[in-house]
Amino acid sequence: MYDFAIIGGGPTGYAAAMYAGRLNLKxxxxxxxxGGLIITTDFVDNYPGFKHISGYDLFxxxxxxxxxxxxxxxxxxxxxxxxxDRGAFIIQTKKDSHETKTVLFATxxxxxxxxxxxxxxxxxxxxxxxxxxxxxxxxxxIVAIVGGADSAAKESLELAQNAEIVYILCRGSALRxxxxxxxxxxxxxxxxxxxxxxxxxxxxxxxxxxVELDRPYEGSAILKVQGIFxxxxxxxxxxxxxxxxxxxxxxxxxxxxxxxxTNVHGVYAAGDVSDTPxxxxxxxxxxxxxxxxxxxxxxAKAI
Numbered sequence: 001m002y003d004f005a006i007i008g009g010g011p012t013g014y015a016a017a018m019y020a021g022r023l024n025l026k027x028x029x030x031x032x033x034x035g036g037l038i039i040t041t042d043f044v045d046n047y048p049g050f051k052h053i054s055g056y057d058l059f060x061x062x063x064x065x066x067x068x069x070x071x072x073x074x075x076x077x078x079x080x081x082x083x084x085d086r087g088a089f090i091i092q093t094k095k096d097s098h099e100t101k102t103v104l105f106a107t108x109x110x111x112x113x114x115x116x117x118x119x120x121x122x123x124x125x126x127x128x129x130x131x132x133x134x135x136x137x138x139x140x141x142i143v144a145i146v147g148g149a150d151s152a153a154k155e156s157l158e159l160a161q162n163a164e165i166v167y168i169l170c171r172g173s174a175l176r177x178x179x180x181x182x183x184x185x186x187x188x189x190x191x192x193x194x195x196x197x198x199x200x201x202x203x204x205x206x207x208x209x210x211v212e213l214d215r216p217y218e219g220s221a222i223l224k225v226q227g228i229f230x231x232x233x234x235x236x237x238x239x240x241x242x243x244x245x246x247x248x249x250x251x252x253x254x255x256x257x258x259x260x261x262t263n264v265h266g267v268y269a270a271g272d273v274s275d276t277p278x279x280x281x282x283x284x285x286x287x288x289x290x291x292x293x294x295x296x297x298x299x300a301k302a303i
Contacts (some may be wrong), residue, residue, distance in 0.1 A: 001099045002028045004295045005091055005278035006288075007078045007240065008106030008145060010036025011059050011281050012271030016104055016288030021069020023296045028098055029066075030091065036108045037234070037272070038281050042158045046178070047282055054134075062285065074098070081243050088246070088267070102266045102295040102303075105241050105254055107302045109155040109234035109272040109279075113291050114146060118202030126208025126231050129156040138163045138227045144211060145169065146199055150177030153185050155231045160190040164213060167223065168193045169213070171174030204230065236273045249275050260291040 002181050004020045006013045010032025020027040038044070050058060067073075076093035081103065083089055088186075111129040113119070117126055127135040131145075139162040145152050148170035154177075159166045168175065169183070173195050175182050176254030185191050194217055201212040203222065210224045217223060236253045247255045247263045255271035256262055258278070260270055268291035271284030 001088060001101065001122045002072070003100070003299055004028075004029065004102050004104065004292065005089065005098065005100035006104045006106055007081070007091065008032075008036075008084045008097070008104075008108055008273075008285050009197060009273070010035035010106065010108050010271065011038055011074075012036075012108070012284035012288040013104070013106035014062045015057075015285035016106060016270065017071045017293045018066035018069060019289040019292040020295070021066065021071050022256040024084070025071075025292070025296060025299070028072040028074060028100065030074045030076065030078040030093065032075070034075075036064065040132050041154070042132045044278065044281070045180075052273070058281070060271070062201075063116075067227070073158070078163050078240060081240060084246060087266075092237060101299060103244070103268070104240070104260075104288070104291045104295070105262075105267070105269040105273055106284075106291075107237040107240065107273045109232065109236045112235050114199070114230045114232060115228075116199055116201055122165060122202050122204055122208050122228075126204060126205065126227050127202065128227065129231075131229050132225075133158045135162055135229075137197045141163050141167055141226045142224065142225040143229060144168070145229045148175055149234075150181055152231040153177040153181040155229055156191050157181070157184055157188065159229065160188050163171075163190065163227075166191045167224075167225065169197055169211070170195045170201060171198050172196070182292075199228075234279075238269075238273050239275075241267075241269070243282045251275070256287075260287050261292050261294060268293075268294060 003025040006029040038055040080092040086223045142165045144167040198214045203210040253275040260268045271288030
Protein backbone atom coordinates (compact mmCIF):
# COMPACT_ATOMS: atom_id res chain seq x y z
CA MET A 1 0.00 0.00 0.00
CA TYR A 2 1.17 3.51 -0.82
CA ASP A 3 1.10 6.41 1.62
CA PHE A 4 0.40 9.09 -0.94
CA ALA A 5 -1.06 8.84 -4.44
CA ILE A 6 -1.01 11.75 -6.88
CA ILE A 7 -3.36 11.85 -9.85
CA GLY A 8 -1.90 14.20 -12.43
CA GLY A 9 1.54 14.56 -14.01
CA GLY A 10 1.94 18.31 -14.35
CA PRO A 11 4.20 20.56 -12.28
CA THR A 12 1.75 20.53 -9.35
CA GLY A 13 1.80 16.74 -9.21
CA TYR A 14 5.56 16.46 -9.49
CA ALA A 15 6.13 19.20 -6.90
CA ALA A 16 3.95 17.18 -4.54
CA ALA A 17 5.87 14.02 -5.41
CA MET A 18 9.19 15.77 -4.73
CA TYR A 19 8.15 16.88 -1.28
CA ALA A 20 6.50 13.57 -0.47
CA GLY A 21 9.79 11.90 -1.35
CA ARG A 22 11.62 14.21 1.05
CA LEU A 23 9.16 13.18 3.77
CA ASN A 24 9.82 9.48 3.07
CA LEU A 25 6.23 8.85 2.05
CA LYS A 26 5.76 5.84 -0.19
CA UNK A 27 4.50 7.77 -3.20
CA UNK A 28 2.91 6.90 -6.53
CA UNK A 29 2.02 9.37 -9.28
CA UNK A 30 -0.36 8.67 -12.15
CA UNK A 31 0.85 10.96 -14.93
CA UNK A 32 -1.10 10.14 -18.07
CA UNK A 33 0.57 12.40 -20.63
CA UNK A 34 2.94 14.33 -18.34
CA GLY A 35 3.62 18.04 -18.44
CA GLY A 36 0.25 19.75 -18.33
CA LEU A 37 -0.55 23.05 -20.02
CA ILE A 38 2.73 24.67 -18.94
CA ILE A 39 4.76 22.74 -21.53
CA THR A 40 2.83 24.54 -24.30
CA THR A 41 4.11 27.89 -23.01
CA ASP A 42 7.01 29.33 -24.97
CA PHE A 43 8.41 31.42 -22.14
CA VAL A 44 7.86 31.79 -18.40
CA ASP A 45 9.23 34.89 -16.71
CA ASN A 46 7.20 34.96 -13.49
CA TYR A 47 8.66 31.93 -11.68
CA PRO A 48 11.19 32.93 -8.98
CA GLY A 49 14.75 31.98 -9.79
CA PHE A 50 14.22 31.94 -13.55
CA LYS A 51 14.08 35.28 -15.36
CA HIS A 52 13.26 33.60 -18.66
CA ILE A 53 12.74 29.88 -19.27
CA SER A 54 10.52 27.80 -21.52
CA GLY A 55 7.54 26.09 -19.91
CA TYR A 56 8.86 22.71 -21.02
CA ASP A 57 12.27 23.27 -19.43
CA LEU A 58 10.74 24.55 -16.21
CA PHE A 59 8.49 21.50 -15.94
CA UNK A 60 11.42 19.21 -16.72
CA UNK A 61 13.37 20.73 -13.83
CA UNK A 62 10.51 20.00 -11.42
CA UNK A 63 10.11 16.47 -12.78
CA UNK A 64 13.85 15.76 -12.54
CA UNK A 65 13.90 17.02 -8.95
CA UNK A 66 11.03 14.71 -8.02
CA UNK A 67 12.75 11.75 -9.67
CA UNK A 68 15.76 12.23 -7.41
CA UNK A 69 13.60 10.65 -4.68
CA UNK A 70 12.08 7.19 -4.59
CA UNK A 71 8.71 7.65 -6.25
CA UNK A 72 6.72 5.29 -8.45
CA UNK A 73 5.55 6.72 -11.77
CA UNK A 74 2.63 5.21 -13.65
CA UNK A 75 2.30 6.53 -17.20
CA UNK A 76 -1.33 5.43 -17.47
CA UNK A 77 -4.28 7.64 -16.60
CA UNK A 78 -6.35 6.90 -13.52
CA UNK A 79 -9.80 5.80 -14.68
CA UNK A 80 -11.53 5.38 -11.33
CA UNK A 81 -10.97 5.96 -7.63
CA UNK A 82 -12.94 4.58 -4.69
CA UNK A 83 -12.63 4.06 -0.97
CA UNK A 84 -12.58 0.60 0.58
CA ASP A 85 -13.62 -0.86 3.93
CA ARG A 86 -10.10 -0.40 5.33
CA GLY A 87 -10.29 3.38 5.10
CA ALA A 88 -7.94 3.46 2.15
CA PHE A 89 -8.43 4.29 -1.54
CA ILE A 90 -8.20 2.15 -4.66
CA ILE A 91 -7.02 3.87 -7.84
CA GLN A 92 -7.71 1.96 -11.05
CA THR A 93 -6.08 2.28 -14.46
CA LYS A 94 -6.99 0.31 -17.58
CA LYS A 95 -4.35 -2.26 -16.63
CA ASP A 96 -4.25 -2.56 -12.84
CA SER A 97 -5.13 -1.01 -9.49
CA HIS A 98 -3.17 0.45 -6.58
CA GLU A 99 -4.09 1.02 -2.94
CA THR A 100 -3.18 4.20 -1.08
CA LYS A 101 -3.82 5.85 2.26
CA THR A 102 -4.20 9.38 0.87
CA VAL A 103 -4.98 10.93 -2.53
CA LEU A 104 -4.08 14.22 -4.21
CA PHE A 105 -6.01 15.42 -7.23
CA ALA A 106 -3.59 17.46 -9.35
CA THR A 107 -5.46 16.84 -12.58
CA UNK A 108 -5.19 20.38 -13.90
CA UNK A 109 -7.39 21.92 -16.56
CA UNK A 110 -8.01 21.73 -20.29
CA UNK A 111 -8.59 24.43 -22.87
CA UNK A 112 -12.13 25.77 -23.06
CA UNK A 113 -13.39 25.17 -26.59
CA UNK A 114 -15.00 27.82 -28.73
CA UNK A 115 -18.55 26.80 -29.67
CA UNK A 116 -19.58 29.13 -32.51
CA UNK A 117 -20.74 27.54 -35.80
CA UNK A 118 -17.83 26.12 -37.76
CA UNK A 119 -15.47 25.82 -34.81
CA UNK A 120 -15.76 22.04 -34.39
CA UNK A 121 -15.54 21.36 -38.12
CA UNK A 122 -12.33 23.34 -38.50
CA UNK A 123 -10.50 22.18 -35.37
CA UNK A 124 -6.91 21.46 -36.44
CA UNK A 125 -7.85 22.82 -39.87
CA UNK A 126 -7.22 26.40 -38.85
CA UNK A 127 -8.70 26.37 -35.34
CA UNK A 128 -6.02 25.83 -32.68
CA UNK A 129 -5.56 26.09 -28.92
CA UNK A 130 -1.78 26.30 -28.64
CA UNK A 131 0.36 28.95 -30.34
CA UNK A 132 3.62 27.25 -29.41
CA UNK A 133 2.41 23.93 -30.85
CA UNK A 134 0.92 25.20 -34.11
CA UNK A 135 2.03 28.79 -34.64
CA UNK A 136 5.02 27.84 -36.79
CA UNK A 137 2.62 26.78 -39.56
CA UNK A 138 1.46 30.39 -39.96
CA UNK A 139 4.72 32.05 -40.88
CA UNK A 140 3.93 35.13 -42.97
CA UNK A 141 0.19 34.60 -42.63
CA ILE A 142 -2.68 36.45 -40.99
CA VAL A 143 -4.17 34.97 -37.83
CA ALA A 144 -6.59 35.90 -35.07
CA ILE A 145 -6.73 35.14 -31.38
CA VAL A 146 -10.05 34.91 -29.59
CA GLY A 147 -9.68 35.99 -25.98
CA GLY A 148 -9.13 38.99 -23.78
CA ALA A 149 -7.01 37.94 -20.82
CA ASP A 150 -3.36 37.21 -20.09
CA SER A 151 -3.28 33.93 -21.99
CA ALA A 152 -4.47 35.75 -25.14
CA ALA A 153 -1.74 38.36 -24.66
CA LYS A 154 0.98 35.72 -24.34
CA GLU A 155 -0.35 33.70 -27.27
CA SER A 156 -0.37 36.79 -29.47
CA LEU A 157 3.26 37.49 -28.62
CA GLU A 158 4.17 33.93 -29.52
CA LEU A 159 2.30 34.10 -32.83
CA ALA A 160 3.81 37.45 -33.75
CA GLN A 161 7.19 35.76 -34.05
CA ASN A 162 5.98 34.08 -37.24
CA ALA A 163 2.71 35.59 -38.48
CA GLU A 164 2.43 38.72 -40.60
CA ILE A 165 -0.52 40.11 -38.64
CA VAL A 166 -2.11 38.94 -35.37
CA TYR A 167 -5.59 40.20 -34.50
CA ILE A 168 -6.74 39.87 -30.89
CA LEU A 169 -10.54 39.67 -30.85
CA CYS A 170 -11.45 40.85 -27.37
CA ARG A 171 -15.06 40.97 -26.21
CA GLY A 172 -14.25 43.52 -23.49
CA SER A 173 -13.22 47.14 -23.77
CA ALA A 174 -9.56 46.42 -22.96
CA LEU A 175 -7.06 43.59 -22.87
CA ARG A 176 -6.76 42.20 -19.35
CA UNK A 177 -3.52 40.61 -18.21
CA UNK A 178 -0.26 41.15 -16.44
CA UNK A 179 0.84 44.72 -17.20
CA UNK A 180 4.17 43.58 -18.64
CA UNK A 181 2.42 41.37 -21.21
CA UNK A 182 -0.20 44.00 -22.09
CA UNK A 183 2.58 46.53 -22.65
CA UNK A 184 4.43 44.11 -24.92
CA UNK A 185 1.26 43.59 -26.97
CA UNK A 186 0.72 47.32 -27.45
CA UNK A 187 4.35 47.80 -28.44
CA UNK A 188 4.30 45.03 -31.05
CA UNK A 189 3.50 46.45 -34.49
CA UNK A 190 2.33 43.05 -35.78
CA UNK A 191 -0.47 42.80 -33.21
CA UNK A 192 -3.80 44.57 -33.67
CA UNK A 193 -6.15 44.65 -30.68
CA UNK A 194 -9.85 44.77 -31.60
CA UNK A 195 -12.09 45.37 -28.59
CA UNK A 196 -15.83 45.05 -27.93
CA UNK A 197 -16.16 42.36 -30.58
CA UNK A 198 -17.13 38.68 -30.75
CA UNK A 199 -16.79 35.95 -33.36
CA UNK A 200 -20.14 34.49 -34.43
CA UNK A 201 -19.12 32.04 -37.16
CA UNK A 202 -15.99 30.43 -38.59
CA UNK A 203 -15.84 30.60 -42.37
CA UNK A 204 -14.02 28.34 -44.80
CA UNK A 205 -14.17 25.46 -47.24
CA UNK A 206 -11.52 22.85 -46.44
CA UNK A 207 -9.68 25.12 -43.98
CA UNK A 208 -10.35 28.34 -42.11
CA UNK A 209 -10.60 31.34 -44.42
CA UNK A 210 -12.10 33.91 -42.10
CA VAL A 211 -14.31 34.73 -39.14
CA GLU A 212 -17.66 36.48 -39.07
CA LEU A 213 -17.90 39.14 -36.36
CA ASP A 214 -20.87 40.55 -34.45
CA ARG A 215 -20.09 44.05 -35.71
CA PRO A 216 -18.13 45.46 -38.63
CA TYR A 217 -14.41 46.00 -38.27
CA GLU A 218 -12.76 48.33 -40.77
CA GLY A 219 -15.93 48.31 -42.86
CA SER A 220 -16.62 44.58 -42.91
CA ALA A 221 -18.13 41.97 -40.57
CA ILE A 222 -15.90 39.33 -42.18
CA LEU A 223 -12.27 39.26 -41.06
CA LYS A 224 -10.12 37.26 -43.47
CA VAL A 225 -7.61 35.13 -41.58
CA GLN A 226 -5.90 31.82 -42.23
CA GLY A 227 -5.78 30.63 -38.65
CA ILE A 228 -7.66 31.21 -35.41
CA PHE A 229 -6.16 30.56 -31.99
CA UNK A 230 -8.49 30.29 -29.01
CA UNK A 231 -7.57 31.54 -25.53
CA UNK A 232 -10.86 31.83 -23.65
CA UNK A 233 -9.97 30.09 -20.41
CA UNK A 234 -9.80 26.57 -19.07
CA UNK A 235 -12.05 23.86 -17.68
CA UNK A 236 -10.90 22.05 -14.50
CA UNK A 237 -10.50 18.30 -14.92
CA UNK A 238 -12.33 17.36 -11.75
CA UNK A 239 -14.79 14.67 -12.84
CA UNK A 240 -12.81 11.81 -11.29
CA UNK A 241 -13.06 13.38 -7.84
CA UNK A 242 -16.85 12.99 -7.87
CA UNK A 243 -16.37 9.25 -7.41
CA UNK A 244 -15.22 9.98 -3.86
CA UNK A 245 -17.94 12.54 -3.13
CA UNK A 246 -15.56 15.47 -3.29
CA UNK A 247 -17.27 18.87 -3.24
CA UNK A 248 -16.97 21.13 -6.32
CA UNK A 249 -18.11 24.70 -6.92
CA UNK A 250 -20.20 26.10 -9.78
CA UNK A 251 -17.05 26.30 -11.96
CA UNK A 252 -16.43 22.57 -11.37
CA UNK A 253 -13.31 23.39 -9.36
CA UNK A 254 -12.57 21.21 -6.34
CA UNK A 255 -13.26 23.14 -3.14
CA UNK A 256 -10.31 23.16 -0.74
CA UNK A 257 -9.38 24.91 2.49
CA UNK A 258 -6.12 26.80 2.96
CA UNK A 259 -4.36 23.49 3.63
CA UNK A 260 -5.51 21.95 0.27
CA UNK A 261 -7.87 19.61 2.13
CA THR A 262 -11.20 18.67 0.54
CA ASN A 263 -14.39 17.67 2.36
CA VAL A 264 -13.23 14.03 2.23
CA HIS A 265 -10.75 12.98 4.91
CA GLY A 266 -7.36 12.10 3.39
CA VAL A 267 -8.19 13.62 0.00
CA TYR A 268 -6.49 16.79 -1.27
CA ALA A 269 -6.54 18.96 -4.39
CA ALA A 270 -3.99 21.40 -5.79
CA GLY A 271 -3.25 23.49 -8.84
CA ASP A 272 -5.62 24.48 -11.61
CA VAL A 273 -8.23 21.90 -10.60
CA SER A 274 -8.72 23.56 -7.20
CA ASP A 275 -10.79 26.64 -6.41
CA THR A 276 -7.73 28.77 -5.70
CA PRO A 277 -8.43 31.90 -7.77
CA UNK A 278 -4.86 32.69 -8.88
CA UNK A 279 -3.95 30.11 -11.51
CA UNK A 280 -0.17 30.19 -11.77
CA UNK A 281 2.45 27.44 -11.82
CA UNK A 282 4.12 28.75 -8.68
CA UNK A 283 0.80 28.59 -6.81
CA UNK A 284 0.13 25.07 -8.05
CA UNK A 285 3.58 23.87 -6.99
CA UNK A 286 3.15 25.46 -3.57
CA UNK A 287 -0.23 23.79 -3.14
CA UNK A 288 1.26 20.45 -4.19
CA UNK A 289 3.91 20.80 -1.50
CA UNK A 290 1.25 21.79 1.05
CA UNK A 291 -0.82 18.71 0.17
CA UNK A 292 2.17 16.41 0.60
CA UNK A 293 2.92 17.90 4.00
CA UNK A 294 -0.70 17.69 5.15
CA UNK A 295 -0.81 14.06 4.05
CA UNK A 296 2.35 13.44 6.05
CA UNK A 297 0.77 15.02 9.15
CA UNK A 298 -2.45 13.09 8.60
CA UNK A 299 -0.58 9.78 8.42
CA ALA A 300 1.58 10.63 11.44
CA LYS A 301 -1.57 11.15 13.53
CA ALA A 302 -2.91 7.78 12.42
CA ILE A 303 0.08 5.87 13.81
